[in-house]
Amino acid sequence: MTLQTVYLNGDFMPMEQARISPLDRGFLFADGVYEVIPVYQGQLFEWEAHYQRLENSLAGVFINNPMDNQAWLSVLQQLISLHPWQDQFIYLQISRGQQIPRDHLPQADLIPTVFAYTNPLKPLADSIISHGIKVITLEDIRWQRCDIKSIALLPNVMAKMQAQAAGVDDVILVNQQGYVTEGSASNMMMVKAGEIITPPLSAHILPGVTRQVIEKIANRHHIPFIEREIHQTELDSADELWLASSTKEALPICQLNGQPVADGQPGAIWKQLRQLYQNYKIQTRTRSTI
Numbered sequence: 001m002t003l004q005t006v007y008l009n010g011d012f013m014p015m016e017q018a019r020i021s022p023l024d025r026g027f028l029f030a031d032g033v034y035e036v037i038p039v040y041q042g043q044l045f046e047w048e049a050h051y052q053r054l055e056n057s058l059a060g061v062f063i064n065n066p067m068d069n070q071a072w073l074s075v076l077q078q079l080i081s082l083h084p085w086q087d088q089f090i091y092l093q094i095s096r097g098q099q100i101p102r103d104h105l106p107q108a109d110l111i112p113t114v115f116a117y118t119n120p121l122k123p124l125a126d127s128i129i130s131h132g133i134k135v136i137t138l139e140d141i142r143w144q145r146c147d148i149k150s151i152a153l154l155p156n157v158m159a160k161m162q163a164q165a166a167g168v169d170d171v172i173l174v175n176q177q178g179y180v181t182e183g184s185a186s187n188m189m190m191v192k193a194g195e196i197i198t199p200p201l202s203a204h205i206l207p208g209v210t211r212q213v214i215e216k217i218a219n220r221h222h223i224p225f226i227e228r229e230i231h232q233t234e235l236d237s238a239d240e241l242w243l244a245s246s247t248k249e250a251l252p253i254c255q256l257n258g259q260p261v262a263d264g265q266p267g268a269i270w271k272q273l274r275q276l277y278q279n280y281k282i283q284t285r286t287r288s289t290i
């Protein structure tokens with residue numbers, strides 16, 4: 001097992017030595033935000049997009065960014081270089097900091113707690129490439145600011161547990177009006193008649209970086225990419241359904257609420273997109289090393 005080094009409040013240290021106060025507002029109030037960033041062949045993927053979203057999340061909850069873009073890059077690049085894995089994913093979290101005594105109202109002078117660590121990023125399992133994943137639809141019971149990447153993830157955790165209890169891999173969340181929002185930790189896409197359709201950006205979904213990359217790839221390759229609301233009744237006649245996130249890229253959903261999606265196999269557009277996505281990863285890496 002590789003010993004993991006983590007970054008905490010200015011220092012790199014073995015994971016076992018990292019300590020955070022029990023009065024940290026992240027622990028007591030889930031008062032903080034996070035990012036998950038893939039690393040391919042030792043290089044951060046779509047750093048600027050992740051950094052921009054981090055800034056937006058921090059601004060959305062009124063926490064000052066404790067570091068600028070270059071300082072973050074330097075920390076994350078050191079963290080990457082301290083681990084042997086070619087492909088990794090970084091988790092970084094900023095909470096509002098420790099406050100004594102506990103009070104809902106934050107003190108003005110708190111020092112944010114900054115934590116980052118990295119993990120090996122595994123390729124998609126062969127079984128998923130061949131057979132996809134199974135999902136159920138579930139009511140979206142989250143708050144009205146899902147565009148903020150908040151560490152308050154209890155509804156997402158509960159959704160994952162409900163998926164497991166139902167014997168499936170994940171969920172498609174549906175709002176009270178019957179419209180799809182996203183997955184428990186991913187954006188949702190539907191393919192119908194050759195078009196990739198996904199709910200528009202709003203306060204009700206996270207602006208996924210993978211979603212943005214898929215949009216860019218689709219535009220480059222003249223695959224229609226349409227942003228519009230998707231009613232849950234449309235899912236039953238979809239040609240393909242996907243969930244998209246940084247660590248999984250696009251995942252084909254092959255069973256929905258116990259029924260096969262189309263012929264129950266990963267679809268042609270997903271296969272094409274998957275290949276284009278791999279090419280995009282190589283192209284962006286080559287560009288950033290020039």
Ligand code: PLP
Pocket residue numbers: 036182183184185186187205206207208209210211244245246247
């Ligand atoms: N939506 C939610 C709720 C998520 O948690 C995530 C990722 O964790 C996404 C969407 C996809 O975002 P990204 O593609 O930036 O990983």
